[in-house]
Amino acid sequence: MKNLKTRLKRGETLTGCWLNLGSSVTAEIVGLSGFDWVLIDLEHGAGESKDLLFQLQALTHTQAAAIVRVESFERQRLHRVLDLGAEGIMCPRINNVAEAQAVVDGLFYPPEGVRGVAKMVRATNFGTRFSEYRETAKDNLLGIVQIETPGALDCLDGIAALDGVDVLFIGPADLSMALGIFGQFDHPIFKDAIRATVNAAKKAGKATGILLFDPADFPTYHEMGIQLIACGADATFVAQGARQTADKLNSFISKPLNRT
Secondary structure, rough: OHHHHHHHHHOEEEEEEEOOOOOOOHHHHOOOOOOOOEEEEEEOOOHHHHHHHHHHHHOOOOOOOOEEEEEOHHHHHHHHHHOOOOOOEEEOOOHHHHHHHHHHHHHHOOOOOOOOOOOOOOOHHHOOOOOHHHHHHHHOOEEEEEEEEHHHHHHHHHHHHOOOOOEEEEEEHHHHHHHOOOOOOOHHHHHHHHHHHHHHHHOOOOOOEEEEEEEHHHHHHHHHOOOOOEEEHHHHHHHHHHHHHHHHHHHHHHOOOOOO
């Protein structure tokens, strides 16, 4: 474990990005690039469950902690990802306290939760560290719920107060869409939603996170007190690099040749 939870409690700001290609190679490249954490996206990413193991293995020797975004808070879905060795879970589109509680319950073994017991899994070094893993799970596993709906905004205090919810993570695209102001991140309604989320997290002693579309926006959200900040994705990095190189090469073609 790479101590994300401890570092957030100490007040550190941790940078990360998305992994949505389903590739263990790009996972390793990004993991070695200097981010504190990466998020393997099983909600919208190209990868499937069968690709997850290889990405987690590729990230093991990097400094980046591996968080996985699952598609829903179904108990079995959470178990599967955790057993493979994820260091945190992000669950999208949480609408109320009951759904947030279901996420927390799926993170931990009884009596704290309802996670099923399997010893011969990667998370426990295939049985050799089960007792240690179980005893330290509450200190190490990061529980992240996404604030993306008006329903979540209506019960921020209740969600933040749950033991096991460590981060309220703002999904700007979905949240602005749900608020009827898609992409208008300077809109007062969106800014009020951000401030309300940060305030609820602070009152409960929890952290707030957000995904940025432009790294230049970092100071704005950091100054608001947001600690878990992501920007970009492996697919974005590949696409941007490819376009920049192609554009550069094509720019030479458009210039007249100097044959003298």
